[in-house]
Amino acid sequence: MKSLMAFFNILMKDMKNYYLKPPNISWGLIFPFAWTLMFFLRSEKPLEIIEILPGVMSLSVLFGTTSMLAVTITFERKSRSFERLLLAPISLNLLMLSKTFGAIMFGIINALFPAIFASFFVDLSNVNWGGTVLSVLLIAVTSTFLGLFISVSVSEVFEAQTFSNFIRFPMMFLCGLFFPIEKLPIFIRPISFILPLTYGADMLKNSINNSGFISSWISFFILIAFITGLFFVSTNRIKKKWIY
Numbered sequence: 001m002k003s004l005m006a007f008f009n010i011l012m013k014d015m016k017n018y019y020l021k022p023p024n025i026s027w028g029l030i031f032p033f034a035w036t037l038m039f040f041l042r043s044e045k046p047l048e049i050i051e052i053l054p055g056v057m058s059l060s061v062l063f064g065t066t067s068m069l070a071v072t073i074t075f076e077r078k079s080r081s082f083e084r085l086l087l088a089p090i091s092l093n094l095l096m097l098s099k100t101f102g103a104i105m106f107g108i109i110n111a112l113f114p115a116i117f118a119s120f121f122v123d124l125s126n127v128n129w130g131g132t133v134l135s136v137l138l139i140a141v142t143s144t145f146l147g148l149f150i151s152v153s154v155s156e157v158f159e160a161q162t163f164s165n166f167i168r169f170p171m172m173f174l175c176g177l178f179f180p181i182e183k184l185p186i187f188i189r190p191i192s193f194i195l196p197l198t199y200g201a202d203m204l205k206n207s208i209n210n211s212g213f214i215s216s217w218i219s220f221f222i223l224i225a226f227i228t229g230l231f232f233v234s235t236n237r238i239k240k241k242w243i244y
Contacts, residue, residue, distance in 0.1 A: 003090045010085065010098040018072045019102055037117070049122050051211070054204035055177030056114040058197060061139045062171065064110035066164045068103035069147030074160045077151075096235055100144045107140035124208075131207030131216065138223045139200035145230035146196065152237050171197045176205075182213070196226040 076082040085095060115132075118124060150163045173179060174188065175197040181189060192198050199219035206212035212219075 003094060006090045007094060007098040007101075010095070011102050014072055014099065014102050018075075019068060019106060049118055050124075050209050052178060053114055053118050054201055054208050054211075057111045057136065058139055058175070058177055058201040058204060059172065060110040060114055061107040061136060062143045062168060062197060065103045065107035065140055065143040066147035066150070066168060068106055069100065069144060069151045069160075072103075073099060073148065073151035074154060074156065078155065092235055092238065093231075096148065096231070096238070100148055103144045103147065104137075104140045107143060108136055111136045111140070128207040132204065134220075135200060135203040135207055138203065138220070138227075139197065142196045142200060142223055142226050142230070145227055145234065148234045149230050152234050152241075171195055174198075175201055177201050196223060199223050199226075 073082070076085070085099075090098070115124070146167070147164065150167070151160050154160045154163055170191075171177075174181075174184070174192045175195050176192065177197075181192045181198070184192065199214065199222045202212040202214045203216050203219045203223075204212075206216045
């Protein structure tokens with residue numbers, strides 16, 4: 001019971017102190033909103049909207065989640081307030097889950113913007129919503145843990161933001177969001193398959209317009225491996241570098 005209370009209180013503290021701050025609103029909400037409008041208004045045919053919808057949703061989740069963790073974890077480490085959280089009556093793993101759960105929720109909410117806008121332009125009745133929800137959840141968790149890995153690898157907020165952009169912007173072009181991976185130069189394609197967003201976006205494509213080229217089951221297990229690996233590496237680094 002104490003662990004659940006601590007989990008909830010840490011989550012509520014982060015929601016109040018960090019998630020609705022101007023930088024997170026701009027990158028986490030306004031940017032996906034503007035990005036969605038730009039793509040959808042530029043599309044002249046409904047067919048184009050349904051084709052780019054998986055990419056826009058993936059991008060909205062990616063930017064929303066990584067923007068959260070770059071601020072919360074790095075700032076609290078810098079101010080040494082994270083050390084006080086280590087005194088909470090919960091394990092380190094549960095503590096980090098409480099610190100990341102809000103970002104996961106934020107990323108899932110971000111995915112709603114493109115879907116809602118698309119519903120005004122195209123018929124989404126043929127979408128596999130079960131697969132779509134699962135895909136968005138996996139992308140949100142993977143992107144959040146990627147942000148966690150970034151935040152525990154640096155010491156300043158601006159370093160976390162720079163490192164995040166160094167990873168996020170190449171993903172826009174290498175993960176098949178808007179440009180098919182098979183059309184990339186052959187020497188660049190291997191990079192696409194080591195990026196987790198490739199598999200999340202492909203799962204979304206299979207669920208929304210059945211245009212993915214990787215089996216959804218393969219993508220599912222690869223994303224689970226990414227989630228497990230990123231979380232393990234991040235918590236292990238905290239144990240070795242942050243806990244004295």
